[in-house]
Amino acid sequence: MLMLLFCLENERYALESKQIVEIVPLVEIKKLPHAPDYISGVFNYRGQIVPILDLCQLIQGRPCHTHLSTRIILVNYFHTLTPEKATAETAATNLLLESQNRAEVTSKQPVSILGLMAEQVVETLNKPEAEFVDAGVSVKTAPYLGKMIMDAQGMIQCVRIEYLLPEAERSTLFATHDIPGN
Numbered sequence: 001m002l003m004l005l006f007c008l009e010n011e012r013y014a015l016e017s018k019q020i021v022e023i024v025p026l027v028e029i030k031k032l033p034h035a036p037d038y039i040s041g042v043f044n045y046r047g048q049i050v051p052i053l054d055l056c057q058l059i060q061g062r063p064c065h066t067h068l069s070t071r072i073i074l075v076n077y078f079h080t081l082t083p084e085k086a087t088a089e090t091a092a093t094n095l096l097l098e099s100q101n102r103a104e105v106t107s108k109q110p111v112s113i114l115g116l117m118a119e120q121v122v123e124t125l126n127k128p129e130a131e132f133v134d135a136g137v138s139v140k141t142a143p144y145l146g147k148m149i150m151d152a153q154g155m156i157q158c159v160r161i162e163y164l165l166p167e168a169e170r171s172t173l174f175a176t177h178d179i180p181g182n
Contacts, residue, residue, distance in 0.1 A: 001016060001017075001126070001127060001128070001129050001132075002016075002017040002018075002124060002125075002126045003015065003016060003017060003124060003125045003126070003127065003149070003156075003158070004017055004020060004023075004073065004121065004123075004124055005120075005121075005122075005123040005124065005125055005156065006055070006071075006073075006118035006119060006120055006121045007118075007119055007120035008055060008056050008059055008060050008118070008119060009060060011157070012153070012154070012155070012156045012157070013055075013059075013118075013156065013157050013158070013159050014125065014149060014156050014157070014158050014159065015073060015075065015116070015158075015159055015161065016158070016161075017124065019075045019076055019161055020073060020074065020075055021074040021075060021076060021113055022074045023071050023072070023073050023074070023121060024045075024071065024072050024074065025071060025072070026066060026070055026071070026072065026117075027043050027072065028043065029041040029042070029043050029052055030042050030043065032051075036169060037054075037057050037063075038053055038054050038055075038057040038058035039051060039052070039053060039054075039169065039173070040052040040053065040054045040057075040063075040115075040117055043072075043115065045074065045113060045115070048113060050074065050112075050113050050114065050115050051114060051115065051173045052072060052114075052115035052116070052117055053114065053115065053116050053117065053164060053165070054117045055116055055117060055118045055159075056117070056118070056119060058164070059142070064117050064118065064119050065119060067119060067120075069119060069120045069121060069122050070117065070118070070119050070120075070121070071117070071118065071121035072115045072116065072117050073115070073116040073117075073118060073121060074113050074114070074115055074116075075113070075114050075115075075116060075161050076111050076112075076113065076114075076161075077111065077112050077113065077114035077161060077162070077164075077165075078111055078161075078162050114161070114164075114173075116161075116164075125149070125151065125156070127149050127151075131149060131150070132147040132148070132149055132158065133147060133148050133149075133150075134147055134148070135147065135148050135157070143160070143163040144159055144160050144161070144163040144164045145157055145158075145159065145160070146158035146159060146160040
């Protein structure tokens with residue numbers, strides 16, 4: 001499985017490459033007043049307003065540094081996959097996502113593009129799925145932390161994109177608003 005690697009301080013993390021739409025440099029971000037600290041704001045991606053999460057802020061409690069290697073990773077975000085709403089249908093969808101291309105999931109799973117700001121986005125790693133191991137610890141406040149990978153440099157924590165946002169933020173960021181008169 002091909003993974004995109006990034007670092008937060010000295011810790012390495014990975015995202016599954018088939019979830020990634022595009023990687024872009026830092027761009028002008030419109031701040032959202034009163035949003036949680038880890039929501040950096042939104043930006044215009046090819047005519048679409050895309051929310052950006054600061055992974056450094058979310059995981060380590062500090063904002064990303066603005067280095068050349070700091071990037072925005074645009075990913076497909078499946079709205080309804082959350083631990084709070086785990087159902088038989090969600091479990092079946094998770095199996096589908098693991099076994100097929102995520103683009104094949106249709107109307108049952110609403111999809112939006114989500115931007116993930118991260119540091120040192122400069123490397124990929126290809127490992128067979130058999131080498132992914134459970135972390136041995138499940139952190140309720142960080143359900144997005146997935147399996148671990150080992151390489152010559154140490155451990156790499158996989159990030160499960162579908163669990164990044166709590167339900168309140170997810171419904172706020174991806175709400176559709178009907179504007180009177182339209």
